[in-house]
Amino acid sequence: MSVELKEIIKEENIVYRKTPALTGNVMHYCPGCSHGVVHKLIAEVVEEMGVRDKTIGVSPVGCSVLAYNYIDIDWTEAAHGRAPAVATGISRLHPGKFVFTYQGDGDLASIGTAEVMHACNRGENIVIIFVNNAIYGMTGGQMAPTTLVGQVTSTTPRGRDVKLNGFPMKITELLARLDGTGFVTRQAVHTPPAIRKAKNAIRKAFENTKKDKGTSFIEIVGTCSSGWKMTPVEANRWMVEKMFPEYPLGDIKDI
Amino acid sequence: MKGNEVIAEAAIRCGCDGYFGYPITPQSEIMETLMAREPWKETGMVVLQAESEIAAINMVYGAAACGKKAMTSSSSPGLSLKQEGLTYLAGAELPCLVVDVARGGPGLGTIQPAQSDYFQATRGGGHGDYHLLVLAPASVQEMNDFVALGFELAFKYRNPVMILADGVIGQMMEKVRLDDRVPRWSDEDIERISGEWALTGKKNERARHVVTSLELDSYKQEEFNHKLQAKYRRMETEDVRHEELSCDDADYIFVAYGSSARVCQKSVQLCREQGIKAGLFRPITLYPYPRLPLQALARRVKGFLAVEMSAGQMVDDVRLAVNATAPVEHFGRYGGVIPTPDEIVEALKKQIIKA
Amino acid sequence: MAKFKGAVVVDTEKCKGCNLCVVACPTGVLSLAREVNGKGYHYSEMTGPGECIGCANCGMVCPDAVITVYRKNVQN
Numbered sequence: 001m002s003v004e005l006k007e008i009i010k011e012e013n014i015v016y017r018k019t020p021a022l023t024g025n026v027m028h029y030c031p032g033c034s035h036g037v038v039h040k041l042i043a044e045v046v047e048e049m050g051v052r053d054k055t056i057g058v059s060p061v062g063c064s065v066l067a068y069n070y071i072d073i074d075w076t077e078a079a080h081g082r083a084p085a086v087a088t089g090i091s092r093l094h095p096g097k098f099v100f101t102y103q104g105d106g107d108l109a110s111i112g113t114a115e116v117m118h119a120c121n122r123g124e125n126i127v128i129i130f131v132n133n134a135i136y137g138m139t140g141g142q143m144a145p146t147t148l149v150g151q152v153t154s155t156t157p158r159g160r161d162v163k164l165n166g167f168p169m170k171i172t173e174l175l176a177r178l179d180g181t182g183f184v185t186r187q188a189v190h191t192p193p194a195i196r197k198a199k200n201a202i203r204k205a206f207e208n209t210k211k212d213k214g215t216s217f218i219e220i221v222g223t224c225s226s227g228w229k230m231t232p233v234e235a236n237r238w239m240v241e242k243m244f245p246e247y248p249l250g251d252i253k254d255i
Numbered sequence: 256m257k258g259n260e261v262i263a264e265a266a267i268r269c270g271c272d273g274y275f276g277y278p279i280t281p282q283s284e285i286m287e288t289l290m291a292r293e294p295w296k297e298t299g300m301v302v303l304q305a306e307s308e309i310a311a312i313n314m315v316y317g318a319a320a321c322g323k324k325a326m327t328s329s330s331s332p333g334l335s336l337k338q339e340g341l342t343y344l345a346g347a348e349l350p351c352l353v354v355d356v357a358r359g360g361p362g363l364g365t366i367q368p369a370q371s372d373y374f375q376a377t378r379g380g381g382h383g384d385y386h387l388l389v390l391a392p393a394s395v396q397e398m399n400d401f402v403a404l405g406f407e408l409a410f411k412y413r414n415p416v417m418i419l420a421d422g423v424i425g426q427m428m429e430k431v432r433l434d435d436r437v438p439r440w441s442d443e444d445i446e447r448i449s450g451e452w453a454l455t456g457k458k459n460e461r462a463r464h465v466v467t468s469l470e471l472d473s474y475k476q477e478e479f480n481h482k483l484q485a486k487y488r489r490m491e492t493e494d495v496r497h498e499e500l501s502c503d504d505a506d507y508i509f510v511a512y513g514s515s516a517r518v519c520q521k522s523v524q525l526c527r528e529q530g531i532k533a534g535l536f537r538p539i540t541l542y543p544y545p546r547l548p549l550q551a552l553a554r555r556v557k558g559f560l561a562v563e564m565s566a567g568q569m570v571d572d573v574r575l576a577v578n579a580t581a582p583v584e585h586f587g588r589y590g591g592v593i594p595t596p597d598e599i600v601e602a603l604k605k606q607i608i609k610a
Numbered sequence: 611m612a613k614f615k616g617a618v619v620v621d622t623e624k625c626k627g628c629n630l631c632v633v634a635c636p637t638g639v640l641s642l643a644r645e646v647n648g649k650g651y652h653y654s655e656m657t658g659p660g661e662c663i664g665c666a667n668c669g670m671v672c673p674d675a676v677i678t679v680y681r682k683n684v685q686n
Binding site: 088 | 309469
Binding site: 007008029030031035036189192 | 629633677679
């Protein structure tokens with residue numbers, strides 16, 4: 001039995017396509033970058049919840065500084081690390097809105113440590129999406145607070161040495177200890193089942209905003225194939241082997 | 256009322272939407288007054304103590320990006336921390352109000368009043384080609400008046416406005432006439448006033464709003480800088496403010512702002528008693544600086560003495576305005592010391608009249 | 611018993627050839643083209659409709675959202 005391709009490729013047979021909440025601009029990310037998938041999941045959740053007109057995003061400094069070019073909602077860009085403070089200002093004055101920050105590991109876990117800690121401690125009614133790829137992507141692959149011990153980066157050319165650079169920062173576990181956070185989870189987007197779980201987590205976080213259940217914090221362990229100097233497929237494998245033992249997936253807190 | 260308390264009261268009365276601050280002497284009464292007044296019960300105004308000055312200015316950034324009237328206040332070391340936020344606010348063309356109740360520096364310095372933040376306030380303060388519009392109150396009444404005026408100018412230009420006061424004005428108690436209450440802006444008001452750019456949630460009928468100071472294309476960034484410069488030129492023609500006291504027949508002019516100007520009022524009186532025709536020129540906007548009226552005076556007076564509680568910062572602007580038409584000297588007490596009227600008169604005699 | 615046939619359409623000009631969809635495909639119907647697109651990437655393409663089951667795994671893992679997946683019930 002053979003079915004003509006044109007019989008299948010019909011509007012009514014579509015089971016997956018780009019959500020209209022994505023702008024369609026070609027993303028500036030490197031091939032295989034996890035940011036693209038995470039953007040897509042946020043856009044899908046916002047679209048499916050029907051809250052595009054109530055959602056305001058705060059983009060960071062780093063690779064995802066231009067996130068506002070890709071998800072078709074109102075956005076502001078924040079200074080390096082300050083997104084949770086900016087989101088606080090928005091959320092406090094726009095109580096009915098869904099406010100989220102989108103931050104990388106350098107932005108959130110290094111220069112913005114104070115802002116994220118205190119926003120979470122106040123239990124700001126915001127969603128924080130934290131993409132951890134253990135490296136500074138935009139500036140060319142320098143060590144991040146989450147860089148693994150021994151991991152080679154442009155500023156740890158002989159590998160991260162704990163005597164010199166300290167330890168990989170498990171900021172998600174730290175934030176889960178704060179009374180202001182309601183939902184804290186660590187996810188990944190390397191396989192379809194992982195992507196489904198990550199999307200459910202994002203959806204849950206946005207739903208929590210409606211219920212004012214404290215700050216929702218989602219870490220996505222991601223890849224940076226350019227920074228890690230691997231192909232995207234190798235990078236996913238390396239992430240599973242090296243990153244997951246240090247940053248185990250799953251819900252850390254859910255109240 | 257105390258100058259600092261008046262700032263808080265004026266903010267509530269002018270319909271301010273949000274205050275975000277961090278304690279620092281000598282301005283902590285601003286947030287303390289707000290917290291005691293609980294304006295969220297009365298007008299819905301949000302008051303939040305942030306974890307740092309950096310966080311506070313970024314909360315202002317977020318609130319301002321929504322087209323809301325947002326403000327913060329601090330004192331000199333805190334203002335240094337806010338500079339990052341201020342350059343982002345200026346770069347994203349966001350309106351807001353920042354109050355600096357200045358103290359002596361550098362470093363942790365002293366908690367006593369000073370005017371040594373002039374350069375930081377008027378030159379931009381952070382990185383990049385930008386300016387804040389800077390208002391310098393010389394009385395508790397002006398602490399009140401400049402809050403509503405500051406917001407008006409901030410929204411007129413979509414630019415941060417600073418009230419540069421000092422510990423004297425902040426801690427001083429004077430009678431003050433408070434403004435009538437103005438309601439906070441409704442969603443419809445914000446749509447009308449800032450509907451073209453404010454983050455209100457993307458509706459189907461409009462393109463998404465993006466508040467950012469990032470532009471990777473150099474030519475577009477240059478074009479944006481041209482736009483900012485045009486804005487500053489417009490400030491220079493439309494919103495320069497100053498005040499003259501006994502300048503009409505004066506041979507010698509004291510140039511001073513804020514609390515120094517208050518002291519100089521007495522110095523003018525002392526001079527006149529001694530037969531010296533002195534006057535006072537008080538810049539009210541420090542940026543844009545009242546260059547033209549000062550230039551006009553320079554053509555007919557014998558000299559200027561810039562009096563500041565600093566080692567000589569505003570005097571640069573006096574010299575730029577006077578442009579060598581008349582002698583310009585500087586007299587300053589600093590590190591938290593306030594000059595006396597007598598020593599200012601002596602300085603005039605010694606530095607200008609004798610010369 | 612229902613049997614599904616699927617098809618994948620890649621916006622080849624926007625595809626960056628990261629290969630993640632090729633790896634994610636359970637029936638191996640995707641591969642990177644020998645040719646390159648305007649940006650110089652070996653874009654992903656469906657080599658034949660035969661085995662595609664329209665599971666949408668490729669679409670889900672695509673970081674650039676350039677994949678549309680179709681599925682049709684061809685037997686009932």
